[in-house]
Structure formats: C-alpha cells, structure tokens
Amino acid sequence: MNKPSRRGPQRTCTACRKILDQSLLVRYVLSPHGEILVDYGRKLPGRGVYTCCDTDCLEKAVRSRQFERVFKGRVSITDAKGLQQSLVEQIQQRVANLLGMARKSGDIVSGSRLVLAELGRVPGLSLVLLSEDLSPTIAAKIRYAAEARGISCYVLFDKERMGQLLGKGERSVVALRCGLLAETISHEILRYKRIAGEA
Numbered sequence: 638m639n640k641p642s643r644r645g646p647q648r649t650c651t652a653c654r655k656i657l658d659q660s661l662l663v664r665y666v667l668s669p670h671g672e673i674l675v676d677y678g679r680k681l682p683g684r685g686v687y688t689c690c691d692t693d694c695l696e697k698a699v700r701s702r703q704f705e706r707v708f709k710g711r712v713s714i715t716d717a718k719g720l721q722q723s724l725v726e727q728i729q730q731r732v733a734n735l736l737g738m739a740r741k742s743g744d745i746v747s748g749s750r751l752v753l754a755e756l757g758r759v760p761g762l763s764l765v766l767l768s769e770d771l772s773p774t775i776a777a778k779i780r781y782a783a784e785a786r787g788i789s790c791y792v793l794f795d796k797e798r799m800g801q802l803l804g805k806g807e808r809s810v811v812a813l814r815c816g817l818l819a820e821t822i823s824h825e826i827l828r829y830k831r832i833a834g835e836a
C-alpha cells in the first residue's frame with residue numbers, strides 16, 4: 638500500500654523536476670508499440686518516467702515532449718487526454734481493489750439504513766461512499782449525519798458496481814471503519830477526484 642508518509646525510493650517529476658517519494662508520483666512506461674502507458678501500480682517492466690499525480694504536470698510532460706526525450710525517438714503517440722483517462726481508470730480500479738480488501742477484512746458497513754444507524758451511534762466510521770445514482774433525499778440525509786461527525790462523503794461508482802465490489806446486489810451507500818485501509822482509500826479517492834477534475 639502506498640502510504641504517503643513512508644519513505645521509499647525518490648524519483649523526479651519529468652515536468653516540474655520536483656523530487657518526491659515514488660509512491661507520490663505516477664509512473665509511465667513505453668509499450669513495445671511505442672505507446673506511452675500509465676503504470677499506476679508501478680509493475681510494468683522497462684524504464685519508467687514519472688510525473689506528479691496531477692493533470693498540470695501530465696500535460697506539461699506531453700507538451701514539452703519529455704516522453705520523446707527520455708525514450709529517444711521510439712514514441713509513436715502521446716496524448717495527454719488519453720493518459721489522463723487511463724490514469725483515472727487505474728485509480729478507480731485501485732479503489733475498487735481496496736474496497737474488495739476492506740470487504741474481506743470486515744471493515745465495511747453497507748446499505749443506507751445500516752450506515753445511518755452506525756453514524757448516529759458510536760464513532761468508528763472513517764469515510765462514506767455514496768453511489769452516483771443514489772436518491773438525492775437519502776444522499777442529503779447521509780451527508781448531514783456524516784458531517785455532524787466530521788466524516789467525509791465521496792461520490793463514486795454507481796450502485797450496481799458498488800454492489801459487485803462488495804459481492805452483493807446493488808449498494809448505494811458504503812462506509813468504511815477507521816483504519817489503514819480507509820486512510821489509503823480516502824487518499825486514492827482524493828487523487829482520483831483531482832485527476833478527474835472533480836476536486
């Protein structure tokens with residue numbers, strides 16, 4: 638898990654030249670077909686190029702032809718919009734995987750009634766996810782209860798996808814119990830929102 642506080646290998650953003658822990662940067666590699674690929678999980682082989690996890694640095698890297706410079710004439714296409722889209726999808730997939738882990742470790746409460754009941758009871762919930770297609774009335778109720786406890790609410794996935802991730806039918810409200818997983822998930826969601834332009 639990429640805890641931002643843990644010190645790991647340092648890498649340089651190819652756009653702004655900032656040196657950061659590599660877990661805070663996004664890695665890109667060159668495919669055999671000369672295409673730049675986002676390697677959010679930092680698992681693909683080959684030489685990697687890094688940028689900050691924001692659209693400014695991504696766009697700047699493309700505009701100033703940093704990928705061409707590093708991969709010396711082997712790049713066939715770089716498309717900032719396409720890279721951004723791929724990054725959004727990969728972060729979303731990371732959140733989905735983490736939710737699956739949280740389900741297995743029993744760190745999830747799901748369903749609007751259960752979440753509302755738990756929000757009104759003891760502290761212990763860390764964040765709440767609302768599906769994109771949740772009814773506005775219920776969303777307002779949950780937000781109100783969560784805010785009263787200082788808990789953040791994020792809108793992500795539709796209820797069908799959320800249900801699939803939890804191995805259930807449709808789920809429109811999901812809350813996470815406090816812990817490392819919840820922290821990591823909220824960190825990834827914030828990144829996602831920033832890259833998707835929703836922050």
Ligand SMILES: [Zn+2]
Nearest residue numbers: 650653689694
């Ligand atoms: Zn940067």
